[in-house]
Amino acid sequence: MFGFDRPPEEQAKVADEDCSEMTVLVTGSTSGIGRVTACSLGRLGAHVIVHGRNAEAGGAVVDQIEDSDGTAEFVRADFADPEEVSALAEHVHDSVETLDVLCNNAGGLFETTEPTALGVDPAFHINHLAPYQLTVELLDSFDSGSRVVTTSSIAHRGTTLNLDELLDLTGLSTVAAYCRSKLANIQFANELGRRLAAADRDVTSTSFHPGVIPGSEFGRAFPGFSTELWQLFDQSPFTESVEEGASTLVYLTVSPEVADTTGAYFARRREIKASPAARDRESQRRLWERSAEILDNEEPLAEFAE
Template sequence: MLKKSTGFTEADVPDQSGKCFVVTGANTGIGFEVTRVLAQRGARVLLACRDEAKAQEAIARIKQVTPRADLAFLPIDFADLASIRAAAERAAREPRLDGLINNAGVMTPPLMRTKQGFELQFGVNHLGCFALTALLLPKLSGTPGSRVVTTSSVAHNGAQIDWDDLNAEKSYNRMKRYAASKLANALFFFELDRRLRAAGSPVTAVGCHPGMASTNLGRYMGPLQILNPLVGVLLNSADKGAWPALQGATGPVKPGAYYGPIGFRGVRGVSGEASRSAVAQDPVLARRLWDQSIAMTGIDPGLPSVN
C-alpha cells in the first residue's frame, strides 16, 4: 500500500500498453482526465458517452497531445437500459477488457425520469452503473487482473435510501436523491466485491471518489455554479480529481477498498485509502439494493449471494 505521505497521482500510473478500458462519461471532467492519462500510457480506451460530437471533440483534444492515442466512441445513454445493453454488446466485441471505470453521473437535476421511468439520479447513477457492470462481467472475467471501479462521493455520508419511494413518486429533494444515489454506488461496489470473491472471480471491484472537484457535474446547481472555478483552485481540479479513479484502475489496490483524496478533510490532494460511512458497508442493505436492482433492471449479474 502507498504511504499516505506520498499517495498516488497520475505520475504513478504504469504503462498500460495492450490493455483496454471502458470509461463512462469520458468526454468531460474527471472521465476525460482518466481517459487522457490511460491513453498517454498506451491503453485503448472506449469513451462511453451519449453525445458523439462531444466524444469526438474529446478524442481530438487528447490526440493533440498524444497523436497515437487509441480511442473509440462507445455510444451509450444511461437513462435507457436498451442503450446500455447495446453498448455492452459492442464493448464485448473487443479482444479484451481490462477495466470498467463507472464515472458517468448526473447531479441534482429537477425531477426527471429515465426511459424506463426511474427517477433520473438513481436510474443513471446507480441502475445504469449496475446494469453495464453486470453485462460486462463475462468479458471482464476473461481478462486476468481486470477491475471495476465505481465512483461514489463524499455526499454518501449521512445519506439514506428511501426504499418505499425509489422512483420519487411521493416526494423529491434533489440533493437528498443525489446523496442516496452515491450511497447506492458505495453499497454496490461493496456487494460486488463480496460476490466476486465468493465466486472466485478474477475481477477486482473497488470504489473511489474525487473529493470536491471542479467539473460540469454541477450544471443544475443554478447560481452556485459561479463557485466552480474557486473549487478548482482551493480544492481539486478535474485532473487531480481523477487520481483516485486512476489508482483504482491501475495502481496498488485492495479488493473492495475505497480510494479518494487524502489531503484536507478528504476532499483534495493525492489519492489513497479513503473512509466511508458504516451504512455504505452494511451487508444487509447492500444485499437488499442488489436484489432490488435486479428486479428493477431485469439484469442479473449471476453472482452468488454472500451471508
C-alpha cells in the same frame, strides 16, 4: 497550486506504467473527471473506449488520445435508456476480447426527480442502475486481473437509502436524490467485489470520492446563477482540480499497489472508511437484488450472495 494540476498519472505515481496491452472503458468521459482520466490513460498507451452522450465532445477526446500514445473510440449511450446501456455492453463484447478496466464514472446531479421509464428518479437510474446494468452485462468480458472502479462521492455521507420507498418520489429533492445514488455506488461496488471474490473471478471492485471539483461540468444542472458561482470555486484552496480528482481514478485503474484490492473505498488515492450505511452488508445485498428486480433481470451472481 501545490502541483495538484499535474497530470493524474504523475500524481498517482503511475507515469512509468505501460498500458499498451490494456483496454479501458471510461463512462462519462466526454467531460470533467472522466475526460481527464481517459486522456491520462491514453498517454500511458491504453486503448480507451470513450463514452457519453455528446458525440462532438467524445470525438475531441478521441482525437486528443490519438495525438498521444493511445488509441480510442467513442461510443454514445444515454444511461437513462437501458437499451442504450445494453448496446454499449454489446459493442464492448463485439470489439474487444478482454475489458481490463471498467470505470463507472458517468453521472451527475440532475435537474429533476421526475421518474424515468423505470419509475425511479434520474439520479438513481443514471448514477446507479445504469452502471449496475452495464457491469453485469460486461461480466463475461472481464478476465483475471480486470478491475471495476466506480466514482462515488463524499455526498454519500449522512444519507440513507430506503429501498421500500424508492418509488415514492414525493418531496425528494434533486440533491437528496444525488446523495443517495452516490451511497448506492459504494454499496454496489462492495457487493460486486464480494460476489466476484466468492465466484473466484480475480476481478476487483473499488469505489472512490474524487474530491470537490468545480472545474468539471458537474454544476451544469445547478439552478440559476449557481453554476457560474460554483465554477468560481475552481481556484479555491478548499476544492480539488479536475486532474487531482482524476488521479484517484487513474490510480485505481492502473496502480499495481491496488491490483488485489477489492471492496474498498478511496479518496486522494488512499483507502478510507465509507459511511456505516455504505458498509452495511445487508443493505448492499438488498440493493443488488432490488436493482435486478427494477431492471427486470435475473439477479447476477445470485449463487455467490452471502
